Amino acid sequence: MDNNKKKEGGCLWLVLPVALLLTSIFGTVWFSMVGWAQGPSPGQSAISGVISASAKVELVEGSFQGLEGPVASPDGGLYFSGVQVNRTYRLDKNGSISVWREDTKGMNGLFLLKDGRLLGAESAGRRIVAVMPDGRVTPLATGFDGKAFRSPNDLIADKKGGIYFTDPAPRVGTVPPKEPGNVHYLRRDGEVLLLDDQIRRPNGLTLSLDEKTLYVDDTEGEYVYAFDVRPDGSVTNKRPFVKLRDPVQGSLGLRSVADGMALDSKGRLYVATASGIQVIDRRGKYLGTIHVPPATGPGAPVSSVAFGGRRRQTLYMTAREGLYRVQMLSEGPSGRAK
Numbered sequence: 572m573d574n575n576k577k578k579e580g581g582c583l584w585l586v587l588p589v590a591l592l593l594t595s596i597f598g599t600v601w602f603s604m605v606g607w608a609q610g611p612s613p614g615q616s617a618i619s620g621v622i623s624a625s626a627k628v629e630l631v632e633g634s635f636q637g638l639e640g641p642v643a644s645p646d647g648g649l650y651f652s653g654v655q656v657n658r659t660y661r662l663d664k665n666g667s668i669s670v671w672r673e674d675t676k677g678m679n680g681l682f683l684l685k686d687g688r689l690l691g692a693e694s695a696g697r698r699i700v701a702v703m704p705d706g707r708v709t710p711l712a713t714g715f716d717g718k719a720f721r722s723p724n725d726l727i728a729d730k731k732g733g734i735y736f737t738d739p740a741p742r743v744g745t746v747p748p749k750e751p752g753n754v755h756y757l758r759r760d761g762e763v764l765l766l767d768d769q770i771r772r773p774n775g776l777t778l779s780l781d782e783k784t785l786y787v788d789d790t791e792g793e794y795v796y797a798f799d800v801r802p803d804g805s806v807t808n809k810r811p812f813v814k815l816r817d818p819v820q821g822s823l824g825l826r827s828v829a830d831g832m833a834l835d836s837k838g839r840l841y842v843a844t845a846s847g848i849q850v851i852d853r854r855g856k857y858l859g860t861i862h863v864p865p866a867t868g869p870g871a872p873v874s875s876v877a878f879g880g881r882r883r884q885t886l887y888m889t890a891r892e893g894l895y896r897v898q899m900l901s902e903g904p905s906g907r908a909k
Contacts, residue, residue: 831875878903
């Protein structure tokens with residue numbers, strides 16, 4: 572052992588000058604690469620009135636699979652979906668998480684009505700349903716024009732009792748479908764309208780605070796689209812509202828990986844994308860990005876967002892493996908679930 576140590580020491584004296592020389596030439600570059608590879612995600616930049624530079628994204632719970640569809644409850648709690656495991660979870664006002672409902676048929680997007688019913692888009696069940704507080708399920712719509720829905724994804728209710736929802740074609744594994752998806756409106760009387768069938772993969776959607784504008788994003792494209800809402804719930808004047816930043820390359824071209832959306836009390840739009848939560852003002856101007864932890868799998872690190880908490884200043888974010896939150900300067904809109 573001692574002899575081996577002596578030999579190793581002799582070799583060290585021979586290679587040390589070379590090592591020092593190489594370090595002096597390449598050291599700065601090598602260490603900066605190590606720091607980039609192992610360091611934390613980019614620091615948060617302040618967005619005026621939205622988030623401070625000191626805000627930290629926190630992991631609430633990380634033992635999930637395929638989370639989606641967060642929506643706040645009036646008591647400061649939160650409902651959210653476990654699409655892959657067919658569950659709806661409930662985060663109560665004290666921070667405890669429990670399984671609220673099983674066998675949800677791939678329920679994805681959620682919206683809580685004032686009467687306590689939880690609306691849900693069943694991606695596997697291919698329906699729009701209402702779930703009573705006791706868990707009883709009422710189907711509201713199952714198809715359009717004699718055909719079953721394909722894979723309902725997200726939804727939002729308006730003050731008239733109607734429901735807007737997206738219905739993209741299902742993926743085959745991780746391969747996106749080539750045919751565009753549909754955007755529908757379910758009237759209070761049960762009639763289903765087709766609003767648009769030309770967005771490649773319509774996913775998240777929301778309404779402006781005055782409910783005069785419908786916003787729909789495109790996972791496989793780069794834009795959020797805006798529509799003017801007519802008094803009967805139908806829409807007109809489709810137009811690009813904002814081109815999202817930092818797209819990634821997909822099999823069909825550049826894609827934003829846009830997913831769920833939220834709105835704050837000032838009408839700003841929060842879009843879950845490949846690069847984080849992009850914040851857009853009411854005129855379609857990009858304000859900044861809320862950085863989130865990296866995903867454990869391919870695609871966007873965060874699938875959807877919702878304001879919650881007692882003062883509605885906590886932004887909750889669902890991801891494939893966990894539920895996250897960050898404290899905001901902005902707050903969610905009053906009088907509506909999201």
